[in-house]
Amino acid sequence: MIRNTATFLVIIFIVPFAICQWKNAALGDDSSHITFTALKDQITLMLHLVVDLEKVIIESKERNNATNQLEISIIHSNGDVFNDCNEIFNKGYTQSGVYMIQIFHGFYQMPIFCDMQLPGVFSGKRGWMTIQTRMNGEVNFDRSWNDYLHGFGFPDREHWIGLRNILRITKQKRVGKFGIRNLAFRIDVEDWDGVTGFMEHSDFSMLSEEFDFEISDLGQFSGTRGLGSHLGFNAHKPFSTYDHNNDRRRNEACVKSQRGGWWYGFCSHTNLNGVYSARREKMTEEKIFIRNWGNVNPRNTAFRYVSIKLQ
The missing domain is CATH 4.10.860 (DNA Excision Repair, Uvrb; Chain A)
Incomplete structure (x- = not known):
């Protein structure tokens, strides 16, 4: 059809x-x-x-058990066309939820979850495009290169938007005060003890599919005290999956232990697409983790919630 x-x-x-x-x-x-x-x-x-x-x-x-109906609850915007969530917020749509965003200069639309609550540290603006969410472990993130390329899950629940779509978003209109290259990158986490943290970079860009979506720039950093810019260790690293290991420095032991697609490098300092952790688990490199989380929560409790956003 x-x-x-x-x-x-x-x-x-x-x-x-x-x-x-x-x-x-x-x-x-x-x-x-x-x-x-x-x-x-x-x-x-x-x-x-x-x-x-x-x-x-x-x-x-x-x-949906073959009911032939999509259950993604999309917030309608009276036919308005938007390039990002900040534009939607500025039009008066202040409710967080799934909206239709124009991708690739209006060539097609796709549903994206917009977080309207958090102001950007660098831009001071609201309206974030969510590209990844972990909240309950219902979606398997230990997937192939092809899955990470196209995306999986659902924008109102657990999902990965897809490397190609992330690249297209980076070509869209930017917001903020750091020039036209600015596309802020933010990670929000919460562990099973309810302790929260964030990492935000003023600029995010990555190379094309030909270069395996290598992170090329992250800009300035701001984040929770004690957490540090661990994503900086992933800069200038290509994206890898179990069937598409693009970093020769990443040995076989790392490939086996750190599951899920990510910008690894060596055995990575972060992996937010790892295996979901159950309640009362401690953080380990074999699952979703950020190194030195123990500096924020001395109990080093595993993450319950993760969200990655662009603005």
């Missing part, structure tokens, strides 16, 4: 445009080559998105 719809759209909208560009090329219009190349890239991306959407719907059907 989805592929048939995509094919119909290609025939109705893109094919006539391609014919027009072919005619321009025949008349010697040099700009048509550039436009046609961009068109080809758009078609390729759209086909990828069709596969991604098909996968999301299949997973949604499985979650």
Whole structure:
């Protein structure tokens, strides 16, 4: 059904445009080559998105016992189009929840959970796009490269938005006062004792899929006292999964012990996509962890909740 719809759209909208560009090329219009190349890239991306959407719907059907209904509660915004959660907040939608966000310069929309409660340390603004959530262990995060590439879970519950989507978001409009490259990155955690902490960086960017989504910049740091900028150890590291180990410095023991996809490097200082910890467990590198959490909570209690956001 989805592929048939995509094919119909290609025939109705893109094919006539391609014919027009072919005619321009025949008349010697040099700009048509550039436009046609961009068109080809758009078609390729759209086909990828069709596969991604098909996968999301299949997973949604499985979650809802094949009821053929999506149970993601999306907050409607009267047809307004937004590039990020801060724009939504500024329009008066101050309730945290799932909203539709334009991705890739409006090429398609996707549901994203917007956290409207927390002001950014560096921007002072509200409205964060949530790219990962851990809250109850219902979703398995020990997954393949392909799963981490496209994303899994549901935006209103446990989920990973997908490396390709994170990269697309980094190309969207930024907010803040550190220039056009600014896209703040924030991690919020809470352990089973109710102790909370956060880490925020003023800038986040990563390289393309060709370079395995390596973190290229993190900017300035602010966070809970005693926690430190442990994510800084993951900078300039490619993303890895059990079936796609991209760091030669990461030995076999680390691959086996630190499960889930992450920017590891050596045996990492953080892994927020690790195995979910049960109540009363202590934090270990084999599960979700941030090194030196014991500086914040001397009991070193495992995390109950994790959220990663972009603004």
